[in-house]
Amino acid sequence: MTVRALFFDVFGTLVDWRSGVLAELRAMGEARGVEADWEAIADGWRDRYLPILQSVNAGERAWADLDVLHRATLDDVLGAQGVAGLGDEDRERLVGAWHRLDTWPDTRAGLERLRSRFVLATLSNGHVALLVDLARRNDLRFDAILSAQMRGLYKPHAEVYRHGAELLGVAPGEAMMVAAHPGDLLAASAAGLRMAFVRRVRERGPGGPVAVAPDGVDAAGDDLVAVAGALGA
């Protein structure tokens, strides 16, 4: 079956969330005179991401968008790290940092190449408003902004992938998930999609853990331009 559409994970795969979030945390700390281990806070913030999404998928928490969930997990990690002195407005501002992330250097060029051959859509846990902010900021062109929001569940729930394919009018086997995260790819594969792995060695910062391609990927590369080459675009 020919691949017609590519679905992109966004945080980590297309944009460098850690550098952007860390820079805003540090700047906020300086502005408020708060000292803390901002790297641990950035990583701890992200570590609380999947568990809170799973609580939505499990029906333990009503669906809410990532701004709401990021606020809950920020409060949690700041508490765990003993950080006081950041008020409500400060925290809302930090939640907004996820709307102001920059791409990896290859992202824009990789997408342009891929768009000549495939229909490109985001398929992110970010809500539409967040994805629109990131795409406009970084001048990224997609054929469609699709979000887990449209299904009222979060990846890696199988329904999110199936719904994305349905919206684009393609069979699951005609769609390929492009992501830096094995869990996302394996869940997409279980839903019938194909898999392209992008190896983002710096997603977790210098010296941080690096994800390994899951077995059975259809394409892999160290950046999006390499993935485009592997897919013949």
Added chain:
Amino acid sequence: MTVRALFFDVFGTLVDWRSGVLAELRAMGEARGVEADWEAIADGWRDRYLPILQSVNAGERAWADLDVLHRATLDDVLGAQGVAGLGDEDRERLVGAWHRLDTWPDTRAGLERLRSRFVLATLSNGHVALLVDLARRNDLRFDAILSAQMRGLYKPHAEVYRHGAELLGVAPGEAMMVAAHPGDLLAASAAGLRMAFVRRVRERGPGGPVAVAPDGVDAAGDDLVAVAGALGA
């Protein structure tokens, strides 16, 4: 309240459905040796559009995408016009004509100007796959492809407009519907959106009826570039 997002109707407002559909009907008639009043068939096909959408909104018909509904209304209008001799494949091909429409000459330039100032999204009764085909074919750039499909209802149902604003993360009053059809605009306005009217004098063909701007529009123009000017973009 400042307008942040523009929602675009597509058929008639951005693309010239009548010329494209008529050309494919005529070509099909020639290829099959079928003579008919193709203009009456094109207009009759479109006249059956709103009623079938209303039957979905009324719960009399399960939600189905425009390809399915266009097939039902095509069969109906061909029957009413006494046209035989077009088979199943021919009819599917004609349904596909709605995926191969061209824009009005000003559409692309108007959208480019408007995108410098506003977030642009489709808000069409066309399903996502259809809108993606039209945008790719005509090199149109939107920040998001939003469709009535995402709400499982059709315009002019108020929920479609509200859902669009919700997905973009704007209040209804921060969004403006841009359309050539008073019914679409008035329904958007009733849902709290603002209204921009595009006067498409040729939508119904040479000498066809021309829609008049409803009372209370926030902007109006004879094409999309004029609307951009009226909105300061």
